[in-house]
Amino acid sequence: MNKDKKSSVTFKGNKDGLLVLCDEKASWDEILDTLKECLQGKKGNFFEGARVMVDLGTRTLKSEQAQALWYIMEKNGLQIKSIKTGTDSNKREISRREGREIDVDTENGDATNQLPTLLIKRSMRSGQNITFDGNIIIFGDVNPGAEIKATGFILIMGDLRGTVHAGATGDEKAWVAALHLQPTQLRLAGLIATAPQEEPMLPELAQISEGMIVVKQLKKSTNHIDFNRGD
Amino acid sequence: MGEVIVITSGKGGVGKTTTTANIGTALASMDKKVVLLDTDIGLRNLDVVMGLENRIVYDLVDVTHGNCRLKQALIRDKRFDHLALLPAAQTKDKTAVNTEQMFKLCQQLKEDYDYVLVDCPAGIEQGFKNAIAGADKALVVTTPEIAAVRDADRIIGLLEAAELPSPKLIINRIRPDMVKTGDMMDINDMIDILAIELAGVVPEDQTIVISTNKGEPAVLDVNSKAGQAYRNIAKRIMGEDIPLMSFEVDETIFSKFKKLMGFKS
Numbered sequence: 001m002n003k004d005k006k007s008s009v010t011f012k013g014n015k016d017g018l019l020v021l022c023d024e025k026a027s028w029d030e031i032l033d034t035l036k037e038c039l040q041g042k043k044g045n046f047f048e049g050a051r052v053m054v055d056l057g058t059r060t061l062k063s064e065q066a067q068a069l070w071y072i073m074e075k076n077g078l079q080i081k082s083i084k085t086g087t088d089s090n091k092r093e094i095s096r097r098e099g100r101e102i103d104v105d106t107e108n109g110d111a112t113n114q115l116p117t118l119l120i121k122r123s124m125r126s127g128q129n130i131t132f133d134g135n136i137i138i139f140g141d142v143n144p145g146a147e148i149k150a151t152g153f154i155l156i157m158g159d160l161r162g163t164v165h166a167g168a169t170g171d172e173k174a175w176v177a178a179l180h181l182q183p184t185q186l187r188l189a190g191l192i193a194t195a196p197q198e199e200p201m202l203p204e205l206a207q208i209s210e211g212m213i214v215v216k217q218l219k220k221s222t223n224h225i226d227f228n229r230g231d
Numbered sequence: 232m233g234e235v236i237v238i239t240s241g242k243g244g245v246g247k248t249t250t251t252a253n254i255g256t257a258l259a260s261m262d263k264k265v266v267l268l269d270t271d272i273g274l275r276n277l278d279v280v281m282g283l284e285n286r287i288v289y290d291l292v293d294v295t296h297g298n299c300r301l302k303q304a305l306i307r308d309k310r311f312d313h314l315a316l317l318p319a320a321q322t323k324d325k326t327a328v329n330t331e332q333m334f335k336l337c338q339q340l341k342e343d344y345d346y347v348l349v350d351c352p353a354g355i356e357q358g359f360k361n362a363i364a365g366a367d368k369a370l371v372v373t374t375p376e377i378a379a380v381r382d383a384d385r386i387i388g389l390l391e392a393a394e395l396p397s398p399k400l401i402i403n404r405i406r407p408d409m410v411k412t413g414d415m416m417d418i419n420d421m422i423d424i425l426a427i428e429l430a431g432v433v434p435e436d437q438t439i440v441i442s443t444n445k446g447e448p449a450v451l452d453v454n455s456k457a458g459q460a461y462r463n464i465a466k467r468i469m470g471e472d473i474p475l476m477s478f479e480v481d482e483t484i485f486s487k488f489k490k491l492m493g494f495k496s
């Protein structure tokens with residue numbers, strides 16, 4: 001039993017931070033227990049301050065699970081840099097340092113349809129970053145100094161004032177929507193835009209149209225909101 | 232059993248030390264037993280602001296390293312018997328103390344005092360971790376500048392992660408005239424971003440500079456507007472329902488503030 005637990009999570013350090021590999025076959029509870037065991041209770045633990053990349057293999061995360069993972073990490077002084085889930089790691093490897101396209105699966109013309117979605121039920125404050133191989137939905141604000149990066153779409157049920165990058169591996173169909181779209185910087189695939197001067201009053205959607213980032217009012221009928229969850 | 236309140240900000244020079252000295256003195260003037268804890272090791276100045284510099288024999292590091300007993304290191308205030316200061320060490324660096332030692336020290340202090348106010352150093356490194364280690368509550372100080380608000384936001388995120396939730400905000404150095412002309416961030420904008428409760432607003436006030444140089448906290452000066460603001464914050468900390476002063480209000484905020492106010496646990 002104990003032996004199984006130990007092997008359900010593997011820690012690997014590299015120059016970008018700490019890679020946490022979670023066994024696809026282990027149960028979620030087992031993984032959380034192992035993480036707690038390895039990190040918790042030890043003030044000034046070995047990994048404190050590390051930037052963590054969590055790789056969950058083909059597993060997909062429910063929002064509660066992502067919350068729990070995040071909570072354990074932050075509580076022990078680790079910062080989540082990215083979570084990789086629901087992906088075939090051989091096929092979709094992100095080059096995180098360059099943020100360049102490598103191999104995005106666009107069989108149906110819209111990669112966001114096939115990606116897992118990470119739900120974040122809190123605001124993102126300055127200095128808090130998340131990178132996710134999939135779509136991100138945030139129930140809260142994204143403050144200046146926070147950075148959100150997704151390979152799919154990003155939907156913010158709150159004020160967007162920080163930096164976001166949707167379609168981070170080059171998907172030009174990716175979009176960003178927010179109740180209040182005032183980003184420090186907004187990127188879609190390889191394009192970059194900053195917020196216009198006037199404050200938006202209504203929810204808006206940013207997407208690429210004819211090679212440019214175009215912002216328009218978010219309508220109820222929009223057919224871009226497509227939540228094909230991975231789980 | 233008292234409570235430990237850490238005064239923090241992220242950015243330096245926004246008024247943490249000023250705030251600690253003034254709120255502490257105000258609480259003491261209302262008959263609370265208060266101890267001020269300077270954790271800004273290497274850059275201590277709470278003792279100067281309190282006018283107690285020449286009484287220092289032992290410091291925080293002496294206490295945590297067992298060079299003296301806690302009681303020996305506590306300096307009694309000139310004005311109030313039940314107000315004390317534990318000064319920071321000047322010659323060591325921030326790693327001379329760890330979070331466990333700080334936690335124990337705070338536990339020990341709150342047995343004897345109603346309020347333990349911890350003056351936090353700037354930054355988010357070891358000094359910050361030490362300062363929050365034993366805290367029950369947090370006050371975040373900011374000035375109406377984008378960089379200060381950004382750092383306050385960062386700090387609030389870290390406090391939440393450290394399970395010190397719902398910190399209260401103090402906005403320092405507001406200039407109502409500049410807010411009116413649109414040259415300064417207004418209070419609403421700051422609360423909108425930071426999304427935490429307001430503990431109070433302190434105006435830019437030259438009596439702060441004068442009182443700091445004299446080693447007499449501004450709350451002791453009945454004519455000081457900043458002193459008045461700090462007295463109000465101290466009352467809110469004690470659970471009193473004190474409305475904003477006129478200079479704290481920029482018209483539109485008043486109704487909104489009603490909802491935000493209160494410092495109850």
Ligand SMILES: Nc1ncnc2c1ncn2[C@@H]1O[C@H](COP(=O)(O)OP(=O)(O)O)[C@@H](O)[C@H]1O
Nearest residue numbers: 243244245246247248249404434435436439443
């Ligand atoms: N409300 C105020 N009005 C005028 N000067 C102020 C005010 N608050 C702080 N100051 C001045 O700002 C400087 C920095 O304050 P301090 O409390 O030492 O900041 P911190 O501890 O955050 O570094 C000091 O010189 C102080 O006198």
Ligand SMILES: [Mg+2]
Nearest residue numbers: 247248271276
């Ligand atoms: Mg200071």
